[in-house]
Amino acid sequence: MASVDVEMVKCACTDCVCIVSLEKAVMREERAFCCDECADGHKDHPGCEHAGCTCHG
Template sequence: MTTITQMKCACDSCLCIVDTSQAVKKDDQYFCSDVCANGHPEGSEGCGHTGCGCNS
């Protein structure tokens, strides 16, 4: 049995890889930040991680 401990953030445009034990989990998906998990509310810019300029 293989246990996955890291995966890409579930936000489509996000480049971040998240550790599943530390990720923000919402609707059975793993996100790197609350901003990504909440669908980038209006006025938010990216996820705050260096080199990643994602937005939904």
């Protein structure tokens, strides 16, 4: 069976629609997030500030 290298994943924030490269992702507890806001559960404000995304954590 051939192996697959995953380079891009969906942000681990539940309602975020961003796709992030594992190389540039913000990692928390082995989960990949698109930014610190998503990784921190949106403590300071909703949204990740990426165009077209309206996540709230």
